[in-house]
Amino acid sequence: MNLTNRSVAVDRSPMTFSEKIYIPGILKGLKITLSHIFKKPATVRYPEETRPFSPVFRGLHVLNRDEEGREKCTACGLCALACPAEAITMEAAERLPGEEHLYREEKYAAKYEINMLRCIFCGNCEEACPKDAIYLSETIMPANYRRDYFVYKKEDMLITDEQVKAKRLKLQKA
Amino acid sequence: MNIDTFLLVEKTVLILIIILASMGVAAYATWAERKVAAIMQDRVGPSRAGPFGLLQPLADGGKLFFKEEIVPNNSTKWLFMLAPALFIFTSLLTSAIIPWGPDFTIQTADGARSVGLQVADINIGILYFFGVVSVGLYGIMLGGWASNNKFSLLSSIRAASQAISYELALGLSLIALVMLTGTMSLREITAQQHGFWADGYFTWNVFKQPLGFVIFLTCTFAELNRAPFDMAESESELNTGFLLEYSSMKMGMFLFAEYINMFISSAILATLFFGGYNFPWMDQVAQAVPSGLFSLICVVVLMAKIVGFILFFMFIRWTLPRFRFDQVTKLGWLGLIPLALVNMLVTGAVVLFILK
Numbered sequence: 001m002n003l004t005n006r007s008v009a010v011d012r013s014p015m016t017f018s019e020k021i022y023i024p025g026i027l028k029g030l031k032i033t034l035s036h037i038f039k040k041p042a043t044v045r046y047p048e049e050t051r052p053f054s055p056v057f058r059g060l061h062v063l064n065r066d067e068e069g070r071e072k073c074t075a076c077g078l079c080a081l082a083c084p085a086e087a088i089t090m091e092a093a094e095r096l097p098g099e100e101h102l103y104r105e106e107k108y109a110a111k112y113e114i115n116m117l118r119c120i121f122c123g124n125c126e127e128a129c130p131k132d133a134i135y136l137s138e139t140i141m142p143a144n145y146r147r148d149y150f151v152y153k154k155e156d157m158l159i160t161d162e163q164v165k166a167k168r169l170k171l172q173k174a
Numbered sequence: 175m176n177i178d179t180f181l182l183v184e185k186t187v188l189i190l191i192i193i194l195a196s197m198g199v200a201a202y203a204t205w206a207e208r209k210v211a212a213i214m215q216d217r218v219g220p221s222r223a224g225p226f227g228l229l230q231p232l233a234d235g236g237k238l239f240f241k242e243e244i245v246p247n248n249s250t251k252w253l254f255m256l257a258p259a260l261f262i263f264t265s266l267l268t269s270a271i272i273p274w275g276p277d278f279t280i281q282t283a284d285g286a287r288s289v290g291l292q293v294a295d296i297n298i299g300i301l302y303f304f305g306v307v308s309v310g311l312y313g314i315m316l317g318g319w320a321s322n323n324k325f326s327l328l329s330s331i332r333a334a335s336q337a338i339s340y341e342l343a344l345g346l347s348l349i350a351l352v353m354l355t356g357t358m359s360l361r362e363i364t365a366q367q368h369g370f371w372a373d374g375y376f377t378w379n380v381f382k383q384p385l386g387f388v389i390f391l392t393c394t395f396a397e398l399n400r401a402p403f404d405m406a407e408s409e410s411e412l413n414t415g416f417l418l419e420y421s422s423m424k425m426g427m428f429l430f431a432e433y434i435n436m437f438i439s440s441a442i443l444a445t446l447f448f449g450g451y452n453f454p455w456m457d458q459v460a461q462a463v464p465s466g467l468f469s470l471i472c473v474v475v476l477m478a479k480i481v482g483f484i485l486f487f488m489f490i491r492w493t494l495p496r497f498r499f500d501q502v503t504k505l506g507w508l509g510l511i512p513l514a515l516v517n518m519l520v521t522g523a524v525v526l527f528i529l530k
Contacts, residue, residue, distance in 0.1 A: 020509075023388075029493040033214045043218040 058121045058136040061114055063158045066104050071158065072133035075109035082128035087118035105131075112154040116141055180287070189293055192269050200433035201231035203484055207433075210488040238426035246322060246419050253320035258420070258427035261313025265431040267306045268438045271299040273361045275451045275472040278465040291469060292361060299360040300348055303442060304341070307397055310435065311337045314399070314406055317428065318416035329415025332499060333399065333406035339506030340396035340403075346514035347389040350521040351446060354382060364450035369457060378449040385517045387447045389510050394439050396506070399432065401491040405499055440483035444476060451476040 018024050044051050064072050075092035093110035095103045102108075121141075125134050144150065205220060205227065212219025220227030245251060275291040296302055311333060318330025355363050367377045380387045396403040406415050417425055444450060451472035453459075460468050497505070 022505075026490070026494065030489060033489060033493040036214045036216055039216050041212070041218045042216045045218070045221070 053138055057138050058123045058126075060116075060137050060139040060141055061119075061125070061152070061157050062135045062137045063112065063154065064133050064135055065159055065164055068101070069161060069164060070100075070102060070104040071108055072104055072131045073109045073112065074105045074107045074131055074133070075112070076107075076130065078128045078130060079125035079134055082124040083119075084122060084124060085118045085120050087115045087120075088125060089113045089115075109154060112157070114152045114157065116150040116152055117147070184289055185293060188291070189270075192274070192293065193266055196266060196269055196434050196437055197430075199437045199480075199484075200430055201235070203433040203436060204234065204429070205230050206484070207488050207491075210485065211492050214489075214492045235426065238423050241422040243422045243424070244419075248322045249419065250320040250322070253316050254419075255424075257313050257317035257320060257416075258424045258431070260316065261310060262427045262431040262434065264306050264310035264313065265434040265438065268303055268435075269441070270294045271296060271302055271360050272438070272441045272445055273364050273450060274476060275469040278469040280466070291473065295359060295361045297357070297359045300352060300358045300446075304345060308337070308341065313428070313431070314416050317420065318406075321416065321419035323419050325412045326416050326418050329406045329408070329412045329418075332408075332412075333416070336396055336399075336403065336405050336502055336506070339503050340393045340510070343389055343506060343510035343514045344393035344397065346511065346518055347383075347386040347393065348446070350386045350514070350518045351379060351383055353518070353521050353525050355379070360445055360450075364445055364452065367449040367452050369452060370449070370454035377452070378447065380447040383447070383517070383521070385513065386521075389514050389517065390447070391443065392505075392510060394443060395487070395490070396502070398435055398439055398487070400436070400487060402494040402497050403502055404496060405502055408496060410496075436484055436487055437480065440480040440487070441476070443483050444479035448479050 066072055075090050077090060077092075080086075080088040080090060089111070090109045090113070091111040092107055095106050095108055121136065123136050126136050208230070209219040209227070211217075220230040223229035223233045245254060270293040273290075273292040273295070277288040277290045279286045279288045281287075314333040315330045318326040318328075318333070321327075351363075352358055355366055357363060357366075363379070367379060369377055371377065375381070395401075399406045406412075407417065408415060412418075417428055420428060453472075453475045456472070459471065463471070
């Protein structure tokens with residue numbers, strides 16, 4: 001039965017004279033390989049140039065802040081619940097008086113960890129978050145020799161003031 | 175300074191230059207091989223070490239020197255050490271008989287003196303070449319045997335039987351050439367191919383012995399243990415064969431010697447069949463420039479031919495798949511040897527009845 005129309009019957013007939021002396025075959029092969037001299041290499045020289053990402057690429061996580069630089073996350077745990085790989089761990093804490101400039105709501109994540117070795121970058125956490133606090137950025141997960149490096153703490157993911165300012169500048173320009 | 179010390183100095187300098195040049199060419203052949211492979215596979219190849227990856231051979235050599243040296247416990251130790259040394263030694267020996275360029279004259283205190291660009295003009299140059307090439311095989315055989323590893327042993331057996339079957343055809347194809355030229359001295363053979371066109375026909379031997387050239391070229395591939403005849407190495411079946419137990423610079427020597435072999439064999443090919451250092455309109459050039467410069471031009475021409483052959487070897491390697499072992503011996507015994515015999519017969523008849 002033919003599954004596709006691309007199947008070719010194997011030719012097991014004895015070699016003809018021109019096949020036996022190999023030279024026509026060699027010339028044919030050389031023609032093919034030599035034609036590759038004029039082709040452009042397919043290489044992307046990685047650190048200097050990168051391949052264009054798809055607009056929906058999902059990379060490393062970013063914990064977002066609001067316009068006043070306060071953490072958006074309220075440690076509700078929906079992301080951890082949505083995570084199919086169970087990569088997210090968090091501990092909630094109550095906001096104390098005087099910390100209003102740090103956290104937007106009364107409850108915040110004292111500890112927020114993502115194990116990047118477990119994470120499958122599906123983006124379910126991003127979708128589950130009711131506060132738009134977690135995003136998947138376009139940064140590729142870097143490699144490392146140490147296992148504990150891959151457990152990302154809140155400080156590793158939280159967007160920095162500089163990043164916020166840069167983003168604001170970009171928005172103003174646009 | 176008497177004339178003999180001058181000869182000694184002259185030859186020593188020449189030997190040093192040739193050995194260093196062989197090493198340099200071999201080092202850059204590894205780079206070129208990787209570049210050629212890359213280009214044929216639409217890749218970039220070595221590009222990080224220096225511009226266009228030109229420092230890559232240095233980096234490779236440095237890496238090999240710093241690697242751990244492992245000598246297997248059950249190996250025959252001194253043979254294991256001897257094999258790479260023998261291999262690289264014999265690969266360098268062949269360069270002695272190649273005429274790199276025509277003689278040139280220099281002025282000394284004793285008057286004008288002609289300096290030859292050939293280490294040894296022996297009248298049995300071709301026989302010497304055969305002898306040294308056969309001894310070179312011992313490097314592979316001893317290496318494979320001394321490793322005390324079944325894959326290595328298989329590989330050395332393959333190398334030996336392949337060399338036997340192809341050296342016959344190699345010799346037979348050259349006998350036809352020797353009959354035609356009437357000499358075994360490479361200097362003579364090169365001199366006979368002077369220029370490019372004489373007496374209504376090409377002077378280069380490739381036009382007089384096209385079949386002999388094809389046979390010789392094929393056998394050279396087999397002698398060099400290069401694809402499509404890299405039976406001894408065959409990394410997919412024998413796991414690199416005789417190289418399997420070698421590490422560090424011992425392996426590096428083997429690989430390096432193979433590239434030196436390729437360089438020397440290209441030189442032999444160019445000398446025997448492609449006119450050596452001769453090129454079209456060389457007489458006019460010789461009249462126009464001083465003799466030292468003319469010799470230099472000739473050396474450059476020979477080098478260009480050698481580089482062309484090396485590139486051809488590489489193109490073939492990255493084009494053809496490896497032959498099966500039975501196909502290799504079959505091609506050697508049933509294809510090339512009868513063909514070389516016929517070629518010899520026809521050449522003999524032509525020399526005897528037509529050329530007289």
